[in-house]
Amino acid sequence: MKRITWFLLLPFCGILLTLKPLSAQRAATHSGHPPPPNILWIVSEDNSAEYVGCYGNKMATTPNLDKLASEGVLYENAFASAPVCAPTRSTLIAGVYATAMGTQHMRSTYPIPDFIRFFPYYLQQSGYYCTNQAKKDYNTVDQPGAWNESSKKAIYRNRRPGQPFFAVINLGTTHESSIHNSIPAAQLKHDPEKMPIPAYLPHTPEVKHDLAQYYDKMQQMDAQVGKILDRLEKDGLAGNTIVFYYGDNGGVLPRSKRFVYESGLRIPLIIRFPEQYRYLSPANPGTATDRMVSFVDFAPTVLSLAGIKIPPYMQGKAFLGSEKQPPAVYAYGFRGRMDETYDMSRTVRDSRYRYIRNYMPDRIYGQHIAYLWEAPSMQSWEKAYKEGRCDQIQSAFWQSKPPEELYDIRNDPDNVHNLAGDPKYKAVLISMRKANAAWIRHIHDAGFMPEAMMAERAEHAGTTIYQYVRSRAYPQEKILSMAEIASMGAPRDLEKLMEGLKDADPAVRYWAAYGCVLLKRKALPARQQLSALLDDPYPDVAIAAAEACYNLGDTTRSINRLLKALDHDNDKVRLHALNVLRVMGRGALPALPKLRALQQSPRIVKGETYGQRTIDYIISNL
Missing domain, CATH: 3.40.720.10 (Alkaline Phosphatase, subunit A)
Incomplete structure (x- = not known):
């Protein structure tokens, strides 16, 4: 222990056994022990x-x-x-x-x-x-x-x-x-x-x-x-x-x-x-x-x-x-959808290092989130980057992510020097990679299904998500393994991805399609399979396939499939499709009439805040 200076300074069957009646606590007090705090x-x-x-x-x-x-x-x-x-x-x-x-x-x-x-x-x-x-x-x-x-x-x-x-x-x-809302500088106590x-x-x-x-x-x-x-x-x-x-x-x-x-x-x-x-x-x-x-x-x-x-x-x-x-030994953390923006990371922290596994590495750190952009500092950072006034470290936020990050907290408290590719830290990287893999399996991490699919599969099984991912109906190891392969974005794994595109489980197909998204033109041999998945019964799979097909030049069919998803009953399916359209930038221009119509629809105006924010952002950039 270190001295500090103040001025610097499963399941239900076991539950009944957890409860200690107040009378027993009072008895403990009379026996000389202090009462419950x-x-x-x-x-x-x-x-x-x-x-x-x-x-x-x-x-x-x-x-x-x-x-x-x-x-x-x-x-x-x-x-x-x-x-x-x-x-x-x-x-x-x-x-x-x-x-x-x-x-x-x-x-x-x-x-x-x-x-x-x-x-x-x-x-x-x-x-x-x-x-x-x-x-x-x-x-x-x-x-x-x-x-x-x-x-x-x-x-x-x-x-x-x-x-x-x-x-x-x-x-x-x-x-x-x-x-x-900025307070006038003259009224601030701190300079x-x-x-x-x-x-x-x-x-x-x-x-x-x-x-x-x-x-x-x-x-x-x-x-x-x-x-x-x-x-x-x-x-x-x-x-x-x-x-x-x-x-x-x-x-x-x-x-x-x-x-x-x-x-x-x-x-x-x-x-x-x-x-x-x-x-x-x-x-x-x-x-x-x-x-x-x-x-x-x-x-x-x-x-x-x-x-x-x-x-x-x-x-x-x-x-x-x-x-x-x-x-x-470790503290674990996670990142999922943040308001209207989909992303997915898991992280492991020990006494010195932080390891981050990015499962959607092509999505830039600085994906637009309307509420975050209300801060003047956030707006000024984006403006400085677009005007070329950011150095290499400051610019990284506006670029795609590596699949893995590793930081030495003791020497790099701001977490800006990624050591994942440094041979000197290979042993640390492998150890923490294994810790992450073990953790997501041990807790039965449900985040390896797209959000709409996750909720739908549990509902169809008549149970909660927690219980579904612990059931025999959920092939956890097969899904996690495909997610780990796909998110590394390695061309050598294309054959494994093509096998995954044919898998009976929709989450495996989703990750295989997403792996092809990361490979872009290098996924060309999978083009026919990806095209077939545009008609997949699970819309999240079809949306991932549409993005992969778009990267391979099949723009018309891809956009049409995304527009079809915008009419789906599930708001998270619609949000998934909107996230992909946003990534396409001006490539999403053919979707503009549909987006303008949705912008005025009662469903979006009255209750679908995240959809409305994303539509507004896409239109403003088109």
Whole structure:
């Protein structure tokens, strides 16, 4: 442990066994053990660890968080599971990776099995009073009964006398929307000209201003934390409450939130243990630990602290309490659809390196996302790139991705020097590649089916996505193997891809077609097979085949197949087709009349936000 200075500073059958009645807890209290602790979560939105003073940032103005770190334990290696709120909160509330439940795509509400309970349910069953103020955003069908109270006014004060509580207070002050409208420079507390700019961003006035404004928002959030802790003290509860402070994902400048780099996934985490629960702490107050922890671990950890047995379906491991597990070697993360834009990456982080596997490497990092582009810094970066004012590192964001990335966090905190092709790091690359492959198989990652196909196959089987990918009907190994081959984009694998185009499973056919997309003209020998797949009964397969055929010169049939997909009943099929049309640039011009008609259709205008955004963007560029 390292000293820190505060000013720098399956399934359902096992569930009933997890619950400890409150009467048993009271009996434990009479036997000399302390009563169950209160647990308070203070959650800030969209901020990486780098913006908090106790993590070493002298520019940050966060005295309350720095003080909290001096009284508690600072986690140096804490990570969100996804670089955006809803999918990572899905992981957080269930103790199961969103990719294992099919809840990895932004703003989706696919159901999960009944036996997967939002974890406050178990706390309630054990006698806790559970409150949430007020954000949920769990990216699945809600379970309102998980909370005694969930509202902007929900507070632990409404519990019975002596009843232990678990309370969550969400602070939206630092959300990315806080920089969408620029505050006049004269009103800022932090000087834009003194801002530390990451290597991947150009030094535009907008980038500097957004960052200074964000530091101001961090200062405001820190003051809110101070008031919450003061209230806890005045209520006489500080002495029996374990306090967590953490950020819900990274942010907030471009290439942080939504991206699987340190800036998007590494979060601040501070935990303070009052004196009577000091035995539960991993270290003395004012120290830091380098233990790897991830959001999937938070639910089992809270249950462990409360003395509740952890349900066997949870994929996370408790890092505190009675069921504390040995430290993990890796923290895993994922990226799926971000609002209207499809992409797919998985990432593995150990104590020094971050490995990223890009399964859609031809899609540039900087795919347009309407909400992200509301930030002046994002707009200025794109403008600087188009005007040729970005260096090689800053320009990489606007280019296609390599299939694999590897970064030495110790020497490259901005993650800009990809070591995946460096022979000196071959052993590290292979080791982390294997870790990723093992992880996606172990958790039964559902993201290796296109979104519409994923939902349709589970629905057709009459079950949830989580259960479907664990059934005999789902050929996991065959699908994952084809995805790994296809996404490398190697011409030597064309024969394997052509075999995959004939496979009985639609997900295998999809990945084989997508592999041909990456090969472009080098996929010419597969042209006849790809053309036949334009009539595939699964539209996601046909859309991938249409993009591959377009690259091979069959533009008319390809565009016509995409236009047909725009009339499909499933909005995610339509969104998939729109994403391909967007990639085509001016090649999508024949689709313009159809897009203009859709732009005015009641379906798009009234409810299909992501479709509307994509159509508007395509039309504006045509």
